[in-house]
Amino acid sequence: MTRPDFRTAVPVLTAVGVTAGAVALSFAVNLALPVVSALTAAVVLGVLAGSTPVLPAASRPVIARFTKKMLRIGVVLLGLQLALPAVLDLGAGVIVAVILVVAVTFLATVWLGRLLGLSRGLSLLVGTGFSICGASAVAAMEDVVERDDSDVATAVALVTLYGGLAIAAVPLIGGRLGQTPRETGAWSGLAVHEVAQVVAAATPAGAAAVTLAVVVKLSRVVLLAPMVALVSVHERRRTARTGDGSRPPLVPLFVLGFLAAAVVRSMDVLPTVALDVAKVACTLLLAGALFGLGCGVRLGSLVRTGGRALLLGLLSTLVIGTTSFIALAVLG
Template sequence: MPDDSAPPAHGSPARAPSGSATAAKDPAAPASGPSRKPAPARGVRGAVLARLPGLALAVSIAAVATALGRLVPVVGGPVTGIVLGVLVAVAVRPGAVLRPGIAFAGRGVLQAAVVVLGAQLSLGRIVTVGLGSLPVMLVTLAACLAAASWLGRRLGIVRDLRTLIGAGTGICGASAIAAVTPVIGAAEAEVAYAVSTIFVFNVAAVLVFPALGHLLHMSQHAYGLFAGTAVNDMSSVVAAATTYGGPAANYAVVVKLARTLLIIPVCLGLAALARRRAAAAAGSAGAGRPEARRVRVGRLIPWFLVGFLALAAINTAGLVPHAAHQPLSTLAGFLITVALSAIGLSTEPATLRRTGPAPLLLGGLLWGVVSVTSLATQYLLGHL
């Protein structure tokens, strides 16, 4: 599993002169080498100061994107942020001064956003959606991830990108992409393409699903379950369900929040796979030693998922004031917008052009798989 800690580039260079292998082995090296004392101060303070310009730029773009997203709720702030970030990157081409802060926003802020998302979950309320919704959620997720792997290979899409599109489509859009990205170590261009792909079909769902629900004569409950399992980002779920009716919207929101919990097992599974691949690669690159490595559970579980689950449990216990739910939800959305703005700033349009239209085709196919699977499962369970 990729290391979720901050990269050591800003905190460790000063240690190289005194800790290198050359200094340790050369008996002629002077005893009073370079002082080690300034290194920690320079590492911590320097890292903070180095991140400020790029982080400030990402926050500024996110503020503009949030304002524009409120004018067009179907698009929303996160997608607007990634688009504005790409436009700024094309116009300005951020240099070395901005890169540390942009990298931190695209990784550290992204992880913090996932933690704050836990405040929106009440485990007790989720149970009230009924056992009938769980089979629909699990079947649609399994079908989506399987289709993403199979179809993605045949379309020639790289593993990380098809994983991001599959998780975003099968779980909860940008939030799932935010959670999966640091686990698999996906590149910025892959994240940008995945978020853009998910957005296209969210808009399509908002426009198509209400009419489809009326065509199938779906009840408010059935349509709420359909929208909650087949639409990704919360804003799009609300838009698609509210058009159909108030009861459908209320139920769809609870189903959508329940789907968010599926981030945890999916990320744990991906973390285990990433760790196994890394161990296999290390074994083949080495002398083929059969010695097994000890796997520490603490390193297998990303810290931000622990925080996510802990905050959800705290909210379930009633320790998060009801008045704080909306501000925390707004904060989570803004942090995701900051992170995606930074990812947009890191994106090279040439990379997106080289990727081609295959990921968009995969997103469309997966959207169809999830929609059909949701309706078919409801029909088999007698909800339709």
């Protein structure tokens, strides 16, 4: 009878235990400070763990492999939050505005990142996070682009910083410009990054504004799958031209799973309790994934790009805020 190899089991058990503990702590931070999402708290904990000797060296690669699987399952479950009929009820004007804002913000951010001398990976991740849905979008995109772990942590940090500033700025500016509650809700859904931040930004305008803001926000999330697929195709062509043998998949399997989950959600065949469980599970899995990504980061690499990355986040915020305001005024 073969005896178990405890030398192999210890790193695995350590990785599972550390990740579970980090996810639990991330949720605790979110409960204490609702503006700080569990995903943001998880990546910060990961960076702290990865930059200190507290994490055993043997467990680091195990955490990386383990949390990568969590990421893909979490993105699939994210699709269950998308009810496509609710998005279509927004009307053609708002839908066109959403597509326009997402495209302009993404392309402008990537261009600005190149102008500032930042890495291609960081520019793509920031563009995705700011234009789509914050840390969740960053986590989905990191699997198909060439990037460093520090790029992922930086992108999530920028989403947190500028999304937090938008919570105060959107209702303040909207009030000064004489926006109605409905207009403020729609602008919050178009211009703010994380769902929790969107809710906080729209809350001063009332419950109806919050409901509209969340639906508009989810209409941006619908574009996550096509954006990841398009970037993946572009990266394949680029690596083929440069002769790099490591080519990303044509369409990642988890993206197809995301689309399938969205179709199931839109058919309205799942009970509410199942959707609630899936939503919590999605957050748990994505928090674990971002913790794993953060563990591969060294604080020194974050500091080196700090100033230029902050400027990119500011410029991207101005782009999405201005573009969304004009698009809603003209189309919405």
